[in-house]
Amino acid sequence: MTAAAPAGSPAGPSGSAPGDGGGPAPDGSADERLVHRSLPARLMRRPELGAVVGAIALFVFFSLVADSFLRASSLSTVLYFSSTIGIMAVPVALLMIGGEFDLSTGVMVTSSALVSSMFSYQMTANTWVGVGVSLLVTLAIGFFNGFMLTRTKLPSFIITLGTFLMLTGLNLGMTKLISGTVTTKSISDMEGFDSARAVFASTLTLGGVDVQITVVWWLALIVLATWILLRTRAGNWIFAVGGGVDAARAVGVPVGRTKIGLYMGVALAAWISGQHLLFNYDTVQSGEGVGNELIYIAAAVIGGCLLTGGYGSAVGAAVGAFIFGMANKGIVYAQWNPDWFKFFLGAMLLLATLLNAWIRKRAEVTR
Amino acid sequence: MATVQRSRRSRASVRATGAVVAAVLAAVAALAGCSSTGGKRAEEARDQAASGKANVTTPRWKIAMVTHSGDGDTYWDIVQSGAKQAAAKDNIEFLYSHDKEAGRQAQLVQAAIDKKVDGLIVTLAKPSAMKNVVRKAVKKGIPVVTINSGQEVSSAYGALTHIGQDEQTAGEAVGKELNRRGREKAVCLLHEQGNVGHEQRCDGIRKTFDGKVEDLYVDGTNMPGVQSSVEAKLQSDKKVDTVVTLGAPFAATAVQAKQDAGSKAEIDTFDLNSKVATGLKDGSIGFAVDQQPYLQGYQSVDLLWLYRYNADMLGGGKPVLTGPQILTKKDAGKLEEFTKRGTR
Structure with missing residues (x-):
């Protein structure tokens, strides 16, 4: 565990950024928090460094092999796809720093979209009412995950695997029961649709380049998550519960509340993604989203989160999502044989993660 | 001491959560929500699906x-x-x-x-x-x-x-229709890797189509992924003038991708749903090949x-074909109605 320092001072002044890691306390020497470090040395210790280097490498690589990759419109496409993953990867990274998993994220996005769509349709209500109800329902699912985890003390893997399976079934069963088919009915002709679409699924033109609004949501979430992690008491708690639950509890960190909060944060992002899904495509397929949860986790890990918790950053997860987006679309831009698509994708992800791990190790040696 | 503190905290958090819930509910109520267009009410007004009652006296x-x-x-x-x-x-x-x-x-x-x-x-x-x-x-x-x-x-x-x-035959029908429409380079969009029927459809197109056909694999359970992949394909290869999707839900997504990529490609699809019917009507989708x-x-x-x-036994035991049936703009009117009730 590399971030032991915050666990020792969970409620202390938040000036010392927990993202800097801290590391094991040196024996006998002066307080390590007071040691001045040069900028390169400080940079080398950021958890997202490996991901940033990997992203740059991948970017240069695809710029060379795919001539259409560097165009502004192409980059906007890559950013759009990255943002749809990144919106979820950022809170998932926070959760993983807090030491827990969530396997229900992929289908939770679909659930959120389904609730919103079906509530508006069945009640013939303004679509914003559906959006609000969906927010409550999705947050409730997140609360359920966190509550079950803290009450039962079972591993989050099992709890959220259960939620994942239940939601997959509920998505299908409820949609079939209510709509009569496996797809929701179109709500594009209902009141409030256009304004909701503007918020969740519109396209902005910045300097002649079309940028999807999901990119804005993504950036906002990165800023919010980074602020929480590095500048608030809750951020210290997150690092503390991920670094060592017992130690954290011993110094008075509200472990249960922190974890429930993290799950609800994931649910909030699932709600944003779900509304995007709904208002972008106007109907929702109830079977969608299965498998995406692993992509979110992968993005967070590529971005420097440890699977064991206590270490990582929101920016890193965002960069991880960007790496995934570049690899995924770069293969299309490079016009490679599609039969091998998944293989290239896997190999590229593995390479990015290895590079990431190698750089982190070097950074720890030079410390 | 610790327990006292914790309980005070949790009470505070309950109060905070309650306040958030109340605020959201209030916001929802303030919107006072009814939609005068669309929705269930509109569906009920047009609902005329056939009702079910046994018309025979054979045993169950x-x-x-x-x-x-x-x-x-x-x-x-x-x-x-x-x-x-x-x-x-x-x-x-x-x-x-x-x-x-x-x-x-x-x-x-x-x-x-x-x-x-x-x-x-x-x-x-x-x-x-x-x-x-x-x-x-x-x-x-x-x-x-x-x-x-x-x-x-x-x-x-x-x-x-x-x-x-026959999937191959259906693909061949699409290839011929593309020839008739003077298309030159098509992308066959496969949303499930390793599905034999899907491969046969694309092979069928390849067999009769005079132009070039390229396959593009996407992950059908991730709509934004499908959209951005089609966008990427259209941006990287400007010669593509047709995208053929193998499932109805992906046709509308391909239309969106085409608009975002600023491409003039025609979107055609296998199978049918209400959005495809609407697309046929407004011209955003060229044709659909349906197997009923x-x-x-x-x-x-x-x-x-x-x-x-x-x-x-109908056909005396020979295969009874339900498709391929090529559907275009002129069929769109009644299809729209039938797809909405989930029977086409």
Whole structure:
């Protein structure tokens, strides 16, 4: 565990950024928090460094092999796809720093979209009412995950695997029961649709380049998550519960509340993604989203989160999502044989993660 | 001390959560929410789906349908609604089960045999895995009809007939239609890697189409992923003037991708749903090739009823084709209505 320092001072002044890691306390020497470090040395210790280097490498690589990759419109496409993953990867990274998993994220996005769509349709209500109800329902699912985890003390893997399976079934069963088919009915002709679409699924033109609004949501979430992690008491708690639950509890960190909060944060992002899904495509397929949860986790890990918790950053997860987006679309831009698509994708992800791990190790040696 | 503090904190958090919930509820109430357009009310106004009441005096026979459908597949939903409609009219107890894995699908067929059904409808997406169990059913005297896939092996396995569309033929029909429309380079959008039927569709297009066909694999469970991949393809290859999607839900997504990529490519699709019907109407989708899933469900049940009642078999045991049917703008009007109620 590399971030032991915050666990020792969970409620202390938040000036010392927990993202800097801290590391094991040196024996006998002066307080390590007071040691001045040069900028390169400080940079080398950021958890997202490996991901940033990997992203740059991948970017240069695809710029060379795919001539259409560097165009502004192409980059906007890559950013759009990255943002749809990144919106979820950022809170998932926070959760993983807090030491827990969530396997229900992929289908939770679909659930959120389904609730919103079906509530508006069945009640013939303004679509914003559906959006609000969906927010409550999705947050409730997140609360359920966190509550079950803290009450039962079972591993989050099992709890959220259960939620994942239940939601997959509920998505299908409820949609079939209510709509009569496996797809929701179109709500594009209902009141409030256009304004909701503007918020969740519109396209902005910045300097002649079309940028999807999901990119804005993504950036906002990165800023919010980074602020929480590095500048608030809750951020210290997150690092503390991920670094060592017992130690954290011993110094008075509200472990249960922190974890429930993290799950609800994931649910909030699932709600944003779900509304995007709904208002972008106007109907929702109830079977969608299965498998995406692993992509979110992968993005967070590529971005420097440890699977064991206590270490990582929101920016890193965002960069991880960007790496995934570049690899995924770069293969299309490079016009490679599609039969091998998944293989290239896997190999590229593995390479990015290895590079990431190698750089982190070097950074720890030079410390 | 610690417990006191914790309880005070949790009480505070409960209060905070309560406040948030109340605020959201208030916001929802403030919107006072009714929509004067669309929604359930509009549907009820136009709802005219056929009602179900038995019209025959034959005993209540039990017919099972076992398909290779995955969870939540729109297509199989329509097959089912056709089958249910026929079952209602023919006084039949209709049992439906599905599994996309061939081994488990075979087990489901075995379960139907164990239930002593009076008729069996199966799909043969992976024929060799289904061979034994279908033969077993035939040996037990259960009349079997195959639907959708497995036309080549249907009669060899002892099925009475096959109802469906040959995927290759459907692809060939698309290729010819693309020629007629003067297209030059098409992308075949596969949303499920390793699906034999999908490969056959693209191969069919390749066979009759005079232009070039390229395959593009996407992950069908991730819509933004599908959209951005199509966008990427259209941006990287400006010669592409046609995108053929293999499933109806992906057609509308491809239309969106095309608009975002600023491409002039035509979007065509296999299968049908209400958004495709709307797309045909407003011209954003060129044509759809339909295999009439409702008919596959309806006919298979009805044929088994006829067989039990009168030993009839349509086509004398030769495959009965339900497609390919090419649908264009001129068909769009009534299709829109039928797709909305989930029967086309």
